[in-house]
Each structure stands twice: as C-alpha cells, then as structure tokens.
Amino acid sequence: MMQIIFSWIIGSVLGSFVTCWCDRQISGQSILSGRSHCDACGQVVRWRDLIPIVSYIRLKGRCRDCGAPIGITCLINEIVPAVLFAYFAYKWGWQLWSIRLAGLTLVLMAVSTIDAREQIIPDVLIVTGILWWILTTWLLHLSFLKGVAGGLALGALVWLTAVIMDRVLNRESLGGGDIKLFFMTGLYVTINFAFWHLILSACTGLLIYSIKGHKGQNEEELAFGPAIAISTMVCLLTEPIFVRFFSSFN
Ligand SMILES: [Zn+2]
Structure with a gap:
C-alpha cells in the first residue's frame, strides 16, 4: 500500500x-x-x-x-x-518493469504536450525513448529482435502510408516526427502488437479529431502524437490480457 x-x-x-x-x-x-x-x-x-x-x-x-x-x-x-x-x-x-513503463510514460507525456501545442516532436525525446528502451531491454533480458522488428515494421509501414497519402492529397499528411514516434513506440510494443498499435493510434487520432474538430480547429493544427502515445500505453497495459486470451486456445 x-x-x-x-x-x-x-x-x-x-x-x-x-x-x-x-x-x-x-x-x-x-x-x-x-x-x-x-x-x-x-x-x-x-x-x-x-x-x-x-x-x-x-x-x-x-x-x-x-x-x-x-x-x-x-x-x-x-x-x-x-x-x-x-x-x-x-x-x-x-520492479524494473514498472520503472521502464514509468520512464516511457514521462517521455510520451512530454511528446504529447509539445506536439499538441507546437505540432512538433523534438528529436531529443525520440532519442531518449530509444536509449531508455535499449537500457531496460538489456537489464530485463527481453528480446531485442522482437522490439526492433516492431519498430522497423511500424516505421516502414507508416512512412510508406505517408508517401502514398502525400501523393494523393498533394500535401504533407503525416509529419516526420510521427514516423519516428511510431518507430520508437514500436520498439516497446514489439512486433506482436505492432498492427494493433497502428489501428488503435488511427482510431484514437480520429476520436481526438472528431472532438477537437468541432471547436473549429484547423486540420493541419491537429497533432497525431498524443494519439500514438495513448495507443502505446493501452497496448502495453492490455498485453497481459491478450496473452492470456490467446494462450487459452492452446
Ligand atoms: Zn500571475
């Protein structure tokens, strides 16, 4: 207590x-x-x-x-x-696992706060998140491979989507900061949750957009960072439930 x-x-x-x-x-x-x-x-x-x-x-x-x-x-x-x-x-x-999540929480909070106000994600926060992941993954003896696979898969997928959307919409759709943030958070959610993380981020983003859109805010002023941050935490906190659910089939 x-x-x-x-x-x-x-x-x-x-x-x-x-x-x-x-x-x-x-x-x-x-x-x-x-x-x-x-x-x-x-x-x-x-x-x-x-x-x-x-x-x-x-x-x-x-x-x-x-x-x-x-x-x-x-x-x-x-x-x-x-x-x-x-x-x-x-x-x-x-436990170390709690400290890892606590550190990530603070980094994502800083990302959300600055992105919501300035529509920018400082590189120093992405680097901090990556270094924190390397340190805690090493200390916890977790799989580096699964994390890197998750980060690369998400980063590449989102980057590709951004390139296509830029062509279709003829303007910048997703910022470079969002792609980097997807890579960094992909490390934590690992390849197991990469797809779920992407879907959840998009849904959360739409939800925030639909709430904020009514306030007459400009579309370009809306930041995607907070949505990615919320999705990351939801993925990491629901992970034990998912693992239990899928292992119940075996
Ligand atoms: Zn005052």
Missing part, C-alpha cells in the same frame, strides 16, 4: 517537472533558469503553491497573484502519471 501511495506522489511530482520542462523547451528557456513563475505576471510561484494536483485545485487553476488561468494541461500532466505510476506499483510492485 505504501508503494502505491509513494508511486502516486512520485508520479505527480515528476509529471509537474515534465510540464515545466516542456514549457521551457517551447519558450526556449533553460530548465535551470530560476524557479517556476507565472507566464502572465512573472511572479515567482511560492513553495506552498508547488504541490502537484493539490495546489491546482486549491487555487482553482488560477495564478494566486493575477488570476490568469494556469491551463488544464498542468493538472492532466500531474494526474495521468500519478494514476499510471500507482497502477504500475499495484500491478507489478517496484
């Missing part, structure tokens, strides 16, 4: 840190450039207002000084890793 509570706290704190990193990545500031401050009035955020989730709710999502809205992304980015980390701890305990 303590592990679950601690995981919840660690998740929300790291989530808060990732949000901060994303903000500074977008605005071009250094992560080391002083304490968090309000974007609207520049007031440094007080220590007692830096408690993840709790502070957001207590301040009703507004700056204490000027009342400018903080943005719901902050709250989502604290709750999502808190819930997932707690679930990993509940399901697998503090």
